[in-house]
Amino acid sequence: MPVRRITMIQFRNYQQNTFEFIPGMNILYGPNGSGKTTVLEAVHCLTVAKSFKTHSDKHLVQHETDFYQLEGEFSRDDTTDTVQLNYVPRQGKKLFINDAEQDKLSRVVGRYPVVTLTPEDSDITFGPPAVRRKYVNKIMSQASVEHMERLIQLQNVLKQRNAILQDAADANQQVDETLISVYDDQLIEAAAKIEQERQQFFGDFRQLFQEVYGKLNGLNRQVLIRFSPSVNYEDDTQFEAEFREALDRRRNQELAFRRTMVGPQSDTIDLYLDGNNLRDYGSQGEHKLVLIALKLAEGRYIVDAKGAAPIYLFDDLFAELDVERSQKILNAFDDRGQRLITSTDLSDVRQHGIDVSGQDIKIFDMAELRENGAAA
Numbered sequence: 001m002p003v004r005r006i007t008m009i010q011f012r013n014y015q016q017n018t019f020e021f022i023p024g025m026n027i028l029y030g031p032n033g034s035g036k037t038t039v040l041e042a043v044h045c046l047t048v049a050k051s052f053k054t055h056s057d058k059h060l061v062q063h064e065t066d067f068y069q070l071e072g073e074f075s076r077d078d079t080t081d082t083v084q085l086n087y088v089p090r091q092g093k094k095l096f097i098n099d100a101e102q103d104k105l106s107r108v109v110g111r112y113p114v115v116t117l118t119p120e121d122s123d124i125t126f127g128p129p130a131v132r133r134k135y136v137n138k139i140m141s142q143a144s145v146e147h148m149e150r151l152i153q154l155q156n157v158l159k160q161r162n163a164i165l166q167d168a169a170d171a172n173q174q175v176d177e178t179l180i181s182v183y184d185d186q187l188i189e190a191a192a193k194i195e196q197e198r199q200q201f202f203g204d205f206r207q208l209f210q211e212v213y214g215k216l217n218g219l220n221r222q223v224l225i226r227f228s229p230s231v232n233y234e235d236d237t238q239f240e241a242e243f244r245e246a247l248d249r250r251r252n253q254e255l256a257f258r259r260t261m262v263g264p265q266s267d268t269i270d271l272y273l274d275g276n277n278l279r280d281y282g283s284q285g286e287h288k289l290v291l292i293a294l295k296l297a298e299g300r301y302i303v304d305a306k307g308a309a310p311i312y313l314f315d316d317l318f319a320e321l322d323v324e325r326s327q328k329i330l331n332a333f334d335d336r337g338q339r340l341i342t343s344t345d346l347s348d349v350r351q352h353g354i355d356v357s358g359q360d361i362k363i364f365d366m367a368e369l370r371e372n373g374a375a376a
């Protein structure tokens with residue numbers, strides 16, 4: 001569902017400002033520090049209930065003020081939803097959907113799916129497996145509320161189980177087997193379902209990713225996303241037995257590391273280009289293209305899962321990309337998806353193949369908005 005309007009109050013550099021978007025292509029251009037990323041961040045906060053830049057909401061509150069407020073209007077056909085997010089330091093965040101206060105912030109996740117591309121995302125291809133796990137968790141959570149809830153449940157079980165391991169390690173004792181077996185059972189139950197859903201996810205996503213990459217870079221190079229669960233098992237019926245055995249085998253290691261060593265939190269996800277691990281061998285440009293292919297594949301996955309295109313929030317899309325690649329990326333977007341794209345320079349946008357005088361495009365000149373007092 002496209003975002004039609006947002007109002008930011010005391011949100012980073014915005015005192016009180018409104019932006020209205022069209023359902024298709026929106027380009028925000030302006031110099032460094034003019035507030036482009038902040039607009040995308042506001043949409044992200046309204047759709048995922050958190051920022052993509054910081055874990056701490058207090059950074060989002062405008063200096064010298066004491067709260068922020070965001071409001072968004074999402075609409076398609078004759079349905080309009082309003083989402084409001086209020087934050088007061090030390091009191092936390094409150095979420096309202098159509099004026100009804102929500103009991104959990106996670107209630108908004110997946111209602112208006114977003115696909116982001118931000119400078120922070122480069123970690124997805126450059127960083128350690130934990131970053132890719134988090135990325136996959138985000139895609140799957142937006143696609144399925146049940147999956148998100150299972151991940152939260154897994155976190156809770158792990159927290160309690162790890163506390164037992166830590167206590168035993170502190171006391172230099174063996175683990176109380178009856179106590180930990182309760183958590184083993186809960187862990188196995190949550191893990192079995194999550195692993196099953198991940199296998200399913202990768203079955204679909206691997207293909208989408210390869211297709212999109214082929215569109216961007218021709219078919220002469222092969223990409224692969226490889227999922228390796230921390231427990232090996234032949235089929236679902238064997239999962240529980242294999243998992244229990246792995247837990248037993250690793251017990252001493254768990255005590256040494258003071259945490260649970262097997263389960264979905266230890267699965268690895270690797271990216272390969274022509275059979276070589278991208279992290280070890282990829283060039284900058286290769287990394288960026290793989291990242292964009294992941295993001296566009298994510299969009300297609302959401303279309304399949306939710307029956308509607310996501311909102312694409314692509315920050316500084318054209319940086320480091322040649323004109324030919326940019327054209328292919330623009331062609332590979334699902335046209336039904338709303339796009340909010342930022343760039344420092346309009347001529348750069350034009351050069352990279354966007355018809356800025358076209359009909360189905362809205363251009364935001366951030367410097368001008370700022371001068372006229374319409375922004376910041």
Ligand SMILES: Nc1ncnc2c1ncn2[C@@H]1O[C@H](COP(=O)(O)OP(=O)(O)OP(=O)(O)O)[C@@H](O)[C@H]1O
Binds near residue numbers: 012033
């Ligand atoms: N809490 C805050 N209070 C006031 N100003 C802030 C706050 N947080 C960030 N800013 C400022 O807001 C401005 C807008 O930042 P933003 O990242 O949106 O710019 P940008 O247009 O994306 O720039 P760039 O082209 O460099 O990426 C920056 O000058 C930043 O220092």
Ligand SMILES: [Mg+2]
Binds near residue numbers: 036037038315
């Ligand atoms: Mg920026």
